[in-house]
Amino acid sequence: MVVNIGQLTEPKGTSLEALSGKIVAIDAYNTLYQFLSIIRRPDGTPLQDSAGRITSHLSGLIYRSTHLMEKEVKQIFVFDGKPQELKAAVIKARSDRRADAKRRWEEAKALHLDPDLIFKYAQASALIDETIVEDAKALLTYLGIPYVQAKEEGEAQAAYMVQKGDAELVASQDYDSLLFGAPVMIRNISAPRRKAQLELVAFTELAEKHGITREELVDIAILIGTDFNSGIKGIGVKRALKLIKKHHTIERLLNESAIEIAQIENYKLIRSIFLQPAVNESYEIAWGTPDEDKVKEFLCEEHNFSEERVSKILRKIEKIEQKKIAVTGSQKKIEQWL
Template sequence: MGVKLKDIIYSSKIKVEDLKGRIIAIDAPNTIYQFLSSIRQKDGTPLMDRKGRITSHLSGILYRTSAIIEKGIKVVYVFDGKSPHLKMETITKRKTIRFEAEKKWKEALREGEIEEARKYAVRSARISPDIISTSKKLLDLMGIPFVEAPAEGEAQASYIVQKGDAWAVASQDYDCLLFGAPRIVRNLAVTGRAHELELLELEGILKRLEITREQLVDIALLIGTDFNKGIKGIGPKSALKLIKEKDNIYNVLEDLGKELDEDPEILREIFLNPEVTDDYKLSWRNPDKEGIIEFLCHEHEFSEERVQSAIKKMQVEKSIQKSLTDWF
């Protein structure tokens, strides 16, 4: 879910065409969760094949990613590795929320409350190992590279952008700012005119707020992150005010007479010096047409006509990609 920084973060509107010729590092878990949540039937039931295997994520990866590629944008998906132990409580809490949402979804279905059912169905979405493995299989067939992070995928995606191997991270969460991503693009994998693309630029945000990245991390720790609960009653605006007044989280906590549930120094290190790797290679191939049709149409009963159309979008001749240095 990420840290709730929306109230103090500044963004600008951009068009998908503005990303032509650029490489975007997609936060895979975040984006796949979007697909699982949004690509559903009216009553909230996810797309499934005849064997009851969920295919919403495969639909999203194929159709929405191919639409992005058709615009002349290159993408790389970045997957999570092992979650830090401090995130276990958050993961457990999310599982509980999703379990309860699933119960309410089924109750609403029994009572014929379709709109209510869909609302709870969206909250019940969860990513299983099978969903991850089939996502990677489809990406490989599509010729799209993916990177396995040693820990947090958001940290690895941010690092890829910091290195200049991609121009921005595509994610709905603000956490990538804490991990040092120079740019984040929001709503890239979301369809519909209501969802305009947002560009978040770390340097501009820090200048406008008149803080450092370290202070932004401190603000997040006061609010609460995936790794700590934060201080009750402190939101983004009050956290910003406190950090600007007291300079850092240690002075704020001392002034408030409060403590975090974890050592602030350990929490800071998660964001400021995350575990990442240089052991990756970004290369793109033409899609394996026969392989995609076999996997999606023959194995998971996708419409061959629609799949063929998506494959064609990925085979459209693209203009020569501009050097990443042109955009700095």
């Protein structure tokens, strides 16, 4: 899904250059899922090492992260914690959908159906398991990029970190972080060669455009449907916006209109999940120096990446590090004169 409030946003085009020096809290699951679903061979098979372990996410992560490092974007990856109990239905539905897609993928392959269709089913069967998360965390550690473990929802944790001033924006393809209170978020954080434009969404712009508060936005989301409820049949963004602008809260909407309370299950609880999310408050963020030997060992020896490719990446990393040293060096010189 996740929450379909994208239509309410007024995204502004931006660039990686504009993010230079900024600290970005990146939705790790969102990112890994993208890599896992997209980085595949033409028949839909993900990239794998000689032991058959999936490496698509490692390829995506190493290239994107070093690219962002080069642009001096400071990354913090935020991983989901334990899911809300209310999310069980969505988790089950996604798991069923994946299983179904996997079956269709095998079928379509055996029948030599349209390659695009085969690829589509393969993509829909992408799954993030524990190994994938652990491998991603290991690579981030070797690259000196910090990550934070969320208590529950990653987007809630990322939003909290921006509110606290530990990061400046949330990066995700989903808009949930706005509901969790992120003041600014970006979408499509990818290399400039891709045509999708980097979008910056500021909560205040959305709020001013529609004349609504965050509380009202959350109620709108609940009417449409979230990961925690299925929403009301026949109500989409437009109607939900109109209804909440008129009645302001779900309570008043229920009193003043014909909508049955039974149709909005658990809305008070869901509201509190968005407005007072459980977060991990005791995280530490520190950027370290990349450990080139570890990166090489992990990617080449453990996961059979080509030495040539990895060496090229390491050379890029070295260049970035040298540039950093040069900058701090000249800063010290300036300090001496002051």
